[in-house]
Amino acid sequence: MQDIKLEEKYSDKKKKNLNLISFIDKHISNTSRFAINECGSYLEFLGDRDLNNKKLLKSNFCKNRFCPMCSWRKTKKDTMQLSILMEYLKKEFGYEFIFLTLTAPNVPGEKLNDEIKDFNESFLRLAKRKEFVKINKGYVRKLEITYNKKENTYHPHFHVIIAVNKSYFKNKDYLSKKKFLELWKECKRDNAINQVDVRKIDVSDKKSISEIAKYGAKDSDYTVSQEVFDMFYKALKSKKLITYNGIFKEILELYKQGDLDYLKEIDTNYYEFLISHTWNFDKNEYNLFAFKELSEEYKIKYNKKLIEEFDID
Known part of the structure; x- marks a missing residue:
């Protein structure tokens, strides 16, 4: 059997996945514990002739929202989804996009839940303001929480992508950074807020899109x-982290139905091999389990498909 190494990124995520168990253990059932432990312990890839390009075909992912392996994969898939939604809106409606980040001063752990609730209520007030209504054609909003180890405080904040008319940047309804700050302070009812971030982004700006x-x-x-994990778990468990509004919500259904597949790229790699890896729990690493050439039938089946089509959950 050939000596074929798996990319370090998968090993790194699997090790973090196993590390998670000790923190999440008291919060989950035996069934969930087993699923997390086994998550990504089997990975099956398609590989091209030189094995320089691989595509994940099958695995046994746990889908726990705190799992580093699963959240990493979900981020990749959601980034592609949001990119396609934005590309469609730009091509079909001529919309442009602004990236808005809304923050507030950090809070201690015991106030985190209340602060998240207040963020949601404050944003709803912002979304109803006439200045916001005039420019908003739809938005995608994401809650993120970071932790300040030095201060032992938590920083919930919103990242928002807003679809606007192409004329937005040159008309009287344009909202400057200063105006957004003023509106957010009023809606959040917190004069201690001293900054927001707002800028124009394009569909090619994958870094900003991945923030959402x-x-x-x-x-x-x-x-x-x-202690920190328990705070995060309590704050994030069962909460809706990403919200689609307006035109984004409407076309999300088109995406799910496959109506926007024409905007996805075709994978130009030609896959000839099936490669399987299993996790060695004793050595804490992936081992090659199987390596074989695809039959002509499966070469036809697996090639010339959409990118990430086989990145199966």
């Missing part, structure tokens, strides 16, 4: 200690 798509907290933050 990524999970609500970094595993490096919530695995600092058991």
Whole structure:
């Protein structure tokens, strides 16, 4: 059997996944514990002739929202989804986009839940303001929480992508950074807020789009200690982290139905091999399990497909 190494990113995520168990253990059932432990322990890839390009075909992911492996994969898929929604809105409606970040001073752990509730209520007030209504054609809003280890405080904040008319940047309804700050302070009812961030973004700005798509907290933050994890778990469990509004909500249904698949890229790699890896719990690493050439039937089945089509949940 060939000596084929798996990319380090998968090993890194699997190790973080196993580290999570000690923190989340008291919050979950035996069934969930087993699912997290086994998450990503089997990975099956398609590989091209030189094995320089691989595509994930099958695995046994746990889908727990705190799992580093699953949140990483979900971020990749959600980034692609949001990029396609934005591309469609730009092509079909001529919309442009602004990226808005809304913050407030950090809070201690015991106030985190109330602060998240207040953020949601404050944003609803903002969304109803006439200045916002005039420009908004639809938005995607994401809650993110970071942790300040030095101060032992938590920083919930919103990332928002807003679809606006192309004329927005040159008309009287344009909202400057200063105006957004003024509106947010009023809606949040907190004069201690001293900054917001707002800027124009394009559909090619994957970094900004991934800020919306990524999970609500970094595993490096919530695995600092058991106390910190418990705070994050209580704050994020069962909460809706991403919200689609207006035109974004409407076309999300088109995306789910496959009506926007024509905007997805075709994978130009030609896959010839099936490669399987299993996690060695004793050595804490992936081992090659199987390597074989695809039959002609499966080469036809698996090639010339949409990118990430086989990145199966």
